[in-house]
Amino acid sequence: MTNDLVSDMLTRIRNASMARHSFARVRYSKLNLAILKVLAAEGYIKSFAVENEENKGNDIKVLLKYKGWWIKKPLFSIIQRISKPGQRVFSGYKHFGDTIDVLKYEQGTAIISTSAGIISHVKAQKLKKGGEILCYVG
Numbered sequence: 001m002t003n004d005l006v007s008d009m010l011t012r013i014r015n016a017s018m019a020r021h022s023f024a025r026v027r028y029s030k031l032n033l034a035i036l037k038v039l040a041a042e043g044y045i046k047s048f049a050v051e052n053e054e055n056k057g058n059d060i061k062v063l064l065k066y067k068g069w070w071i072k073k074p075l076f077s078i079i080q081r082i083s084k085p086g087q088r089v090f091s092g093y094k095h096f097g098d099t100i101d102v103l104k105y106e107q108g109t110a111i112i113s114t115s116a117g118i119i120s121h122v123k124a125q126k127l128k129k130g131g132e133i134l135c136y137v138g
Helices: 005-018 030-042 093-099 101-105 121-127
Strands: 023-027 045-053 057-064 079-081 109-114 117-120 131-137
Touching: 005 023, 005 030, 005 057, 005 079, 005 131, 030 045, 030 057, 030 109, 030 117, 030 131, 093 101, 093 121, 109 121, 117 121
Parallel strands: none
Antiparallel strands: 023 057, 045 057, 079 131, 109 117, 109 131
8 A cells, every 4th residue: 555645646647648548547635636637727638537436445537648649649758756755845936947947948847735725836836826846747
């Protein structure tokens, strides 16, 4: 059993997209659900649905999105956890690019946990909110 549900979810999505599966199942948590809402809003996944199973508990079915209709290529090449349970990474809204170098070149999306909720780094900069950098998708 995994203690870090976010990194488990990101690994399952990464592995399913590299294997070109149509969907991936991840464990349910409120944090996973909020991250998936941001990924769907940014266009990295098609959609997701919470499934109730009697014996196993709740799962989330994530429908993956690909480029191309014949040869499927994932929309993201990197999906990684930044802030881990053993080492939290915090940043102010002005310093997201200093913490994650790729954001300086406006490539990809960082998902930030702020006082306004879990949002993308672009929205956090507009709202002038800093917080914990959960993961990066690019």
